[in-house]
Amino acid sequence: MARRLVFADVAHQYSVAPVADAPVCVVELVPEEGSGARAVEYLRQGDTVARAVSALDATGGATALDPPAEPLATWAGTRLNEDFTAYLRTALAAPGQAPDADSGDESLEALGPVMLLRTHAGEQQPYTEVLMCTRIRAIGALFVRVAQFGHSVDSDLGELVTAAFKHRTELEDFVRVEGNAYRGYEKDIEIEEKVTLIDDASIWSLTKSMWTAVENGDFPGFITDPGYELTRWHFVQHNFEVLAPDDEVGHYAFQENLEGKYRLKMKKFSKDSLRRVETFRKGLEIPGADFEDYLAREFPDLRFRRLPGFRRTKFDINVQSVTTGHCFGIETDEVTLSDTTGRKMRQVETEYLETRRHAGMDATSIDTELSRLTSLVEAHLARLGIAAERGLYSKLSFLRDCSQPADR
Template identity: 75%
Template sequence: MTAQFRVDNGGVGTVVARRLVLADAAYQYTLTPVTAAPVIVAELVPEEGAGARAVEYLRGGDTVARAVTVLDAADRARALALPAEPMATWVGTGLDEAFTDHLRTALVESGQASTSGVTGEGLAALGPVMLLRTHVRARQPYTEVLMCTRIRTIGTLFVRVAQFDHAADASLGEIVTAAFKQGTELEDFVRIEGNAYLRYEDDIEIEEKVTLVDDAPIWPLTKSMWTAVENGMFPGFITDPGYELTRGHFVQYNFEVLAPDDEVGHYAFQKRADGVYHLKMKKFAKDSLRRVETFRPGVEIPGDGLEGYLAREFPGLSFRQLPGLRRTKFDINVQSVTTGHCFGIETDEVTLSDGSGRKMRQVETEYLETRRHAGMDGASIDAELGRLTDLVEAHLAGLGIAADRGLYSKLSFLRDCSQSSDR
């Protein structure tokens, strides 16, 4: 079996066999092995016409087994009896209770374990270690190895760390054993959640804007889009497990940078609840897909105010104060299963603080970061962001909400409001 990486977009006749491997956590972490723990392989519903996956997310209902096997001492897969009724194998933080009872009996009856081995610490040691995606009808059959990277009560996330070619008639035992041997430099990016991401373009904001023309309330809209993603209506995207939705509100004071030409843009002071400010600095000569964005968190403003702070900290820049605003935003955090890129679907409502009542509502689609995986590629960010924006536009149209897609920024909105006030 030779190791290499290849992206397969799937196609007619393609079938992907999916196997959930439940085993001792010592297969993934540096732990003393639990010798009584079996290696259980649950055959899940296959996918037809499916391509490669950077990530895959399994909820409890997705873990129902069509077949169950156990690896014996010689790493051969031995079939176990199936439950009389379909049942999930892994739910939340443990093996499904009914499945555990069935598994205990099936292991003993098959002769693959003693009664003492499956009633004590053996089954308690099991967890979702990896998900194998075997492309059985590809010209060269191969298996993607996706290791478990996040476990939540709502579901389990797996990330591709390797793939390997093998013979079309390779046995399940051979495939599982080979998968366990796949050495990868991604190991600590997968098993340590804090290491899971990278950002391809530091200090660069990449986002599209969809400005609502209709007076549509943003909370019902956010819930509608969130539900649509959860229900599979945004093909190829899943919500970020355990971090699906974030909400925010803040007061913001705005200053346009007028000069020099290579520094023009927008500085925004966002006031925190404790009175300290978060300074967001954006540099762009015109509304565009990419803009330089840097931050100064925890800024304390002395008695000479915001203008005094800017004059002291940025003496080479020329500023013009723009209207302040209040901003409420609801962010749906999503991941692409094919590219591993993470995006925000960020719906916000901006209201000027001058008492005029002028406001703007937008849905922004923004690149956030990329989940580290085998085959990751920053060149696919723009295309995947565009596809996500297409889906947002289609969802708005389905709700009968008129909107304009473009790059219209908060700075342009504030400029337009200032110009109309000066007339």
């Protein structure tokens, strides 16, 4: 499966004035084994090494350039690699013209990694996936599939790139505007599996170990979210169980913030399960931290009992599936009860977060990918020799187990 990285004036993707004489350069990358399609592909600097380079003329015809004398990474995080820029300056010079050290710099500065083409040969009907650049960070560039098209076996490079440019506007504003890049399926529903640690373990060391494993390719089909790989959290939480009515039972929790206000997290579930209703109220002012008074006033038809509060520290590795575009959290947390017992629970939660918008989005694969991710977490824990139990054991069940049985 051939992969081609297209460098072009960003005016091909954004509404900016084009730069005169900016070339379109097509870089042949290392081919990929197999025929699997990709919703997203992430290229670090070392993944952009050129095997061959071509340039497109104004009519869309492709001309192969003399190859670099040695393998060159083409993209260096925020701009073209300096050595690759020098190579292009020479390779694009008119025949018989010695390139000036500053010649063409403006036109080359206009270039960015606009598009990645994945051409699948050996199929009954060869086809090319068109992935547009959706995120650039110093550590790499992320591309998302916006379309795919079939073509003949003998389609030349110029024809493929020209056709791809015609498809580039599909899903355009979901690709070029980062705030539009995601869709969350199943509104107000938390979808989450739990792996409860039986052995004592440092959750920080475990998080770093799993993060390294994902980066090293030990979680096949998953990559970390570029520029948002790790997030760290801390909560002080005051907990209440909803006892009645039956269709409202669940767990309400007040989480403190530094402004002296609270966020109320409301979960509705009759038993520990993969899916639970989860909604929030934010920015609450509760004088004297009188949570009972607030609940009685705001939810007069519900019956509550107070459970122990706790402190919670959580380290999240944010990952996404390259085949489905679904984004997940690998969330390692440690809960410490605020009562005199100081009892602890440590878990690794795998949670569906959202889906990166792409051609061929499919919500039916969420559960399968979540389960596969949880299995990879289990395997990693086993390699570390950490005993754990996979299930759906919730914080509410933990608090119940630490308290006297409710009088129902």
